[in-house]
Amino acid sequence: MLDIKNLHVALEEEDKQILKGVDLSVESGAVHAIMGPNGSGKSTLSYVLSGRDGYEVTEGSVTLEGADVLELEPEERAAAGLFLAFQYPVEIPGVGNMTFLRTALNAQKKARGEDEVSAADFLKLIRAKAKELQIDADMLKRPVNVGFSGGEKKRNEILQMAVLEPKMCILDETDSGLDVDAMKLVSNGVNALRDAGRAFLVITHYQRLLDHIRPDVVHIMADGRIVKSGGPELALEVEKNGYHDILAEVA
Amino acid sequence: MALPQAKTDATEERLAGLSLPAAGGWGTAAREDALGRLRSMGLPQRRDEYWKYTRPDTLVQADPPAAALFEAKDESPVFGAHDRLKVVFVDGVFDAEASDDLAMAGLEVERLSDAMAADIHWARDVYGVLEARGQSPVARPFAAMNTAFATDGLCLRATGRAEKPVSLIYLHRDETSDATLHHVIKIEAGADLTVLENGPAAARFNKCMEVEVADGGAFHHVRTQGRDHERRAVTHIFARLGREASFKSFTLTANGVLTRNECVVEFCGDDAIAHVAGAAVGDGDFHHDDTVFVTHDAVNCESRQVFKKVLRNGATGVFQGKILVKDGAQKTDGYQISQALLLDDDSQFYAKPELEIYADDVACSHGSTTGAIDDEALFYLRSRGVERTDAQDLLVLAFLAEALEEIEDEGIAEDLTARLERWLKRRRR
Ligand SMILES: Nc1ncnc2c1ncn2[C@@H]1O[C@H](COP(=O)(O)OP(=O)(O)OP(=O)(O)O)[C@@H](O)[C@H]1O
Numbered sequence A: 001m002l003d004i005k006n007l008h009v010a011l012e013e014e015d016k017q018i019l020k021g022v023d024l025s026v027e028s029g030a031v032h033a034i035m036g037p038n039g040s041g042k043s044t045l046s047y048v049l050s051g052r053d054g055y056e057v058t059e060g061s062v063t064l065e066g067a068d069v070l071e072l073e074p075e076e077r078a079a080a081g082l083f084l085a086f087q088y089p090v091e092i093p094g095v096g097n098m099t100f101l102r103t104a105l106n107a108q109k110k111a112r113g114e115d116e117v118s119a120a121d122f123l124k125l126i127r128a129k130a131k132e133l134q135i136d137a138d139m140l141k142r143p144v145n146v147g148f149s150g151g152e153k154k155r156n157e158i159l160q161m162a163v164l165e166p167k168m169c170i171l172d173e174t175d176s177g178l179d180v181d182a183m184k185l186v187s188n189g190v191n192a193l194r195d196a197g198r199a200f201l202v203i204t205h206y207q208r209l210l211d212h213i214r215p216d217v218v219h220i221m222a223d224g225r226i227v228k229s230g231g232p233e234l235a236l237e238v239e240k241n242g243y244h245d246i247l248a249e250v251a
Numbered sequence B: 001m002a003l004p005q006a007k008t009d010a011t012e013e014r015l016a017g018l019s020l021p022a023a024g025g026w027g028t029a030a031r032e033d034a035l036g037r038l039r040s041m042g043l044p045q046r047r048d049e050y051w052k053y054t055r056p057d058t059l060v061q062a063d064p065p066a067a068a069l070f071e072a073k074d075e076s077p078v079f080g081a082h083d084r085l086k087v088v089f090v091d092g093v094f095d096a097e098a099s100d101d102l103a104m105a106g107l108e109v110e111r112l113s114d115a116m117a118a119d120i121h122w123a124r125d126v127y128g129v130l131e132a133r134g135q136s137p138v139a140r141p142f143a144a145m146n147t148a149f150a151t152d153g154l155c156l157r158a159t160g161r162a163e164k165p166v167s168l169i170y171l172h173r174d175e176t177s178d179a180t181l182h183h184v185i186k187i188e189a190g191a192d193l194t195v196l197e198n199g200p201a202a203a204r205f206n207k208c209m210e211v212e213v214a215d216g217g218a219f220h221h222v223r224t225q226g227r228d229h230e231r232r233a234v235t236h237i238f239a240r241l242g243r244e245a246s247f248k249s250f251t252l253t254a255n256g257v258l259t260r261n262e263c264v265v266e267f268c269g270d271d272a273i274a275h276v277a278g279a280a281v282g283d284g285d286f287h288h289d290d291t292v293f294v295t296h297d298a299v300n301c302e303s304r305q306v307f308k309k310v311l312r313n314g315a316t317g318v319f320q321g322k323i324l325v326k327d328g329a330q331k332t333d334g335y336q337i338s339q340a341l342l343l344d345d346d347s348q349f350y351a352k353p354e355l356e357i358y359a360d361d362v363a364c365s366h367g368s369t370t371g372a373i374d375d376e377a378l379f380y381l382r383s384r385g386v387e388r389t390d391a392q393d394l395l396v397l398a399f400l401a402e403a404l405e406e407i408e409d410e411g412i413a414e415d416l417t418a419r420l421e422r423w424l425k426r427r428r429r
């Protein structure tokens, strides 16, 4: 599904290399997790994948189902099936949550040459999805993320994912700020989407999320590289001992 | 105080080409008084403090620069879907043929010239009276000039809940027309009236509207200006509000090489509210000036000023807004916000927000910002699949939303929002 090869990324503004040769392949149907110390480059990777400005790819490639991702505008990547649940979802005053989601869904459909969803069908769809995530009608009507609590913002990201049904879902610390019950809701939301034709890349600091969303592979990122990959037991090791031993071992 | 000689000369030079329209009894006196006021204040000049950001010369000069006629063939008429009493003015002259019958339950409608011909008329206590009150502490010479020389206008007196809105439609047929209209409106106690205004009007348009709202009366005003690009307009609204009166005015402006909209509101009775709002979008050779002055001279009144501008390709926006709270005007709730969204580095916004407060138990706030499109928000929208241009338009409309929310009629608000959306779409490259 997603193939990242030798990806080197520097900041455009200052001469600073953040990603220093990331290699990662996520196959269709799989869930991969990325863990790693603060500042190791996890969010940067997710932003570069979704096409945010400010980064320069100095080397390497990224493909989604064989197609070059780095060539595409952010909206084209979204239409191609890439989705990033932001670590810090953005507040957009004046744009209603529902209007936003419907505009986004129909824009993607249009880009893919599919029929747009009618207002009535959309309402049905979003109500059903919102109910599963226990997002109330009031939150749907409010401006995007404005005045949402930290946890509500994260649930709103998952709602967007559930409605847009992307192929490649990247979740950047979606668990941070969630209470125990919300974590279950969000995990159920993610698990409900698990499918042979879809893949997940879950960035997290905590083993707890991975109890709910069982990963197939766990990667450790440090200083802009994937330094170790393994099974779910790798997350348990991090939880128990921190990164010290792993980093010492690969140094 | 004597005026600088240059100002007197310029004013006299302009007045030399004008003569007071024949009026009759009280009208003549009102016009002569206004002419006297105008002579004592003089027409504005470039260095006048109140005209610091807007050049008055093309408004002062004898002949207006020509303005190409404009007809919006790609859009339905503004307020066209509304049940309304249509009153049409062509280049500033009432067109009876094109207008509806000037009759409606709850409202008296008359032409200004007819009202002036009557010996006794309610309009006498309003015409030029509110304008004169509004000349202090800041002079508004074009308003005095309007009272002196207005050639046409309407007198509206609401005695109950007016059956439907009065829709003033201004048509522009002569490329060099110079129109001066003056409307006088009185909302009697407990009465309610909505006035809509739209259309290009003239190459140069001086319009004055005096609105007296008696106790418990309500006045709603929605107007659109544009899309005729080459017009020059200077407009004034003078409102005097009684106890528990309500005054709400919203203006949407699209295009226009020069527009100066002044609004002067005076609270004279307790517990009244006044909301003045505007959304303006300009591209290129566009200059838009909102100048607002709200005087609180009563207890527990609420005033709101909400002005938003979207500027691109060298467009200029101006906001001069003042809240004056007089001694004793306790429990005043005054709010003022003026914001500009600059879509490029060539455009500019000048803001002069002012508070002057002589009462101690008041809550007044004001804010002014100038900013660009929020890149984070833009990326967030795009990352969900919304195309860049659509995402930008969405953010522009979101920016204007706070002003548009001031329109009470939801149908009108939706229609004007859709017009703005189309205006933005037409400007895509
Ligand atoms: N725009 C920027 N300007 C300056 N430094 C940046 C910028 N973006 C990222 N960095 C730096 O790049 C490094 C990687 O940041 P990134 O946000 O990708 O880390 P992370 O692994 O997601 O960390 P965390 O676990 O704390 O979320 C950090 O040192 C960060 O300070």
Ligand SMILES: [Mg+2]
Pocket: A042, A043, A044, A087, A172, A173
């Ligand atoms: Mg991060």
